[in-house]
Amino acid sequence: MYSRRRPVGGWAISPASVLDVTSETRRAAQRLADSGNDTIAAVVRGGGGSAIVQAALDDFAARATPLAQWSSARAQAVADGTESALRAYDQAQVEMADGSDRSQVGSDRFAPRIAW
Amino acid sequence: MRRLVTAPSGARVDTEAVFDAARAVGNHAEAHAGAGAEATTSWFRVADGYSAPETQQLLGSMEPVRTASESFSTAAQAVARALTTFAIEAEAAEARRARAATSIASFRTVAKGDDSWQQDPALVAQNSVLTSEVAAAEQELCEAEEACARAIASIPVDAPTVMGGAATAPGAVPPSGGGEWGYPTEVSRVILNPFFFIMMTPEEVTAWWDTVSPESQAIFITTFPALIGGKDGLPAKVRDEANRSLLVSLRTALEAEEERLAAEEENFAEISVQGYRNDGQAFRAESGGGTCCTGNGLS
Numbered sequence: 001m002y003s004r005r006r007p008v009g010g011w012a013i014s015p016a017s018v019l020d021v022t023s024e025t026r027r028a029a030q031r032l033a034d035s036g037n038d039t040i041a042a043v044v045r046g047g048g049g050s051a052i053v054q055a056a057l058d059d060f061a062a063r064a065t066p067l068a069q070w071s072s073a074r075a076q077a078v079a080d081g082t083e084s085a086l087r088a089y090d091q092a093q094v095e096m097a098d099g100s101d102r103s104q105v106g107s108d109r110f111a112p113r114i115a116w
Numbered sequence: 117m118r119r120l121v122t123a124p125s126g127a128r129v130d131t132e133a134v135f136d137a138a139r140a141v142g143n144h145a146e147a148h149a150g151a152g153a154e155a156t157t158s159w160f161r162v163a164d165g166y167s168a169p170e171t172q173q174l175l176g177s178m179e180p181v182r183t184a185s186e187s188f189s190t191a192a193q194a195v196a197r198a199l200t201t202f203a204i205e206a207e208a209a210e211a212r213r214a215r216a217a218t219s220i221a222s223f224r225t226v227a228k229g230d231d232s233w234q235q236d237p238a239l240v241a242q243n244s245v246l247t248s249e250v251a252a253a254e255q256e257l258c259e260a261e262e263a264c265a266r267a268i269a270s271i272p273v274d275a276p277t278v279m280g281g282a283a284t285a286p287g288a289v290p291p292s293g294g295g296e297w298g299y300p301t302e303v304s305r306v307i308l309n310p311f312f313f314i315m316m317t318p319e320e321v322t323a324w325w326d327t328v329s330p331e332s333q334a335i336f337i338t339t340f341p342a343l344i345g346g347k348d349g350l351p352a353k354v355r356d357e358a359n360r361s362l363l364v365s366l367r368t369a370l371e372a373e374e375e376r377l378a379a380e381e382e383n384f385a386e387i388s389v390q391g392y393r394n395d396g397q398a399f400r401a402e403s404g405g406g407t408c409c410t411g412n413g414l415s
Contacts, residue, residue: 021161028151032155036148039145048130050129056266071181078177
């Protein structure tokens with residue numbers, strides 16, 4: 001999928017190595033989603049028949065659910081963005097390998113994409 | 117005319133279910149924080165295959181995952197503690213109700229049939245005592261419920277942090293409704309995407325800001341000031357407001373941390389002294405077979 005490592009404009013990326021990490025990040029994101037959902041599910045089961053406690057738990061669940069899901073979404077977004085950068089890097093390498101005048105263009109265009 | 121006391125119906129609160137839920141909440145919350153820490157730690161391996169001037173930023177991009185998962189876990193653990201305290205207190209109240217119910221059943225076998233018991237001062241007195249006992253048990257349960265509800269309602273849920281430092285006001289609550297993660301879509305698509313501003317010129321930033329609704333602009337300024345405080349292309353007034361908001365939230369967070377540390381230090385000192393002083397008494401009380409624990413500030 002990705003070409004072999006070759007420095008581009010001062011950047012040196014080993015796609016296979018980075019993809020290995022982003023795969024792990026995606027698995028971690030899934031675990032975060034699962035544990036977040038499990039926690040909220042356990043919270044809303046905690047009333048034990050008390051209406052007033054149950055109402056407080058439901059309110060907490062509503063307040064905390066966005067935060068419970070946020071970590072997973074963030075990890076996923078970082079993995080997505082990093083893989084986007086890899087694709088841009090790969091494209092720049094392909095253009096350099098063409099040996100055409102586009103190589104410099106590719107390098108210049110690539111650089112800011114991973115400069116986040 | 118006095119009323120003959122009646123036994124309360126069965127347990128009103130399923131304390132075992134509350135204990136189970138508290139344990140489950142605690143365990144899942146711990147797993148959540150662990151997963152966040154693991155995600156952040158394993159992310160550092162990305163540096164093995166990625167070398168660029170922005171490597172440090174790349175490495176730091178996962179840090180908010182750790183802080184957000186820890187923040188959620190802390191809040192959920194506080195719920196678990198509140199539930200545990202409630203279960204302990206409710207168990208004591210339910211036991212009191214059950215004891216009263218047993219006494220009432222015996223009393224009613226003596227006082228049944230007609231109202232002649234009302235002529236017997238001893239039975240009248242016993243009827244009053246048992247009526248009070250049922251009311252007291254119910255009152256105890258209600259107080260435990262209210263204390264638990266109050267404790268849970270006061271647990272702050274911090275809004276997610278974003279890359280670039282402490283971005284949110286402490287205790288800020290994500291607005292309910294709206295788009296993804298509780299924020300309007302035009303906000304969540306920015307806070308969830310660490311690459312949103314990449315390659316944007318100041319002119320493009322200005323154009324983007326002009327498309328954002330006033331409500332969402334206010335959310336960026338008050339809840340995610342770190343994200344926009346240094347962004348070229350935004351009106352100076354907006355950046356000024358955001359940076360002031362960030363300073364306030366940083367100061368509040370630091371003051372809260374200072375207070376927490378001071379309280380922790382004070383508590384630690386007190387617990388140490390009490391521990392030495394009461395050590396012998398505690399052991400004696402424990403071996404004496406006390407019937408219940410009333411819970412003392414677990415929440």
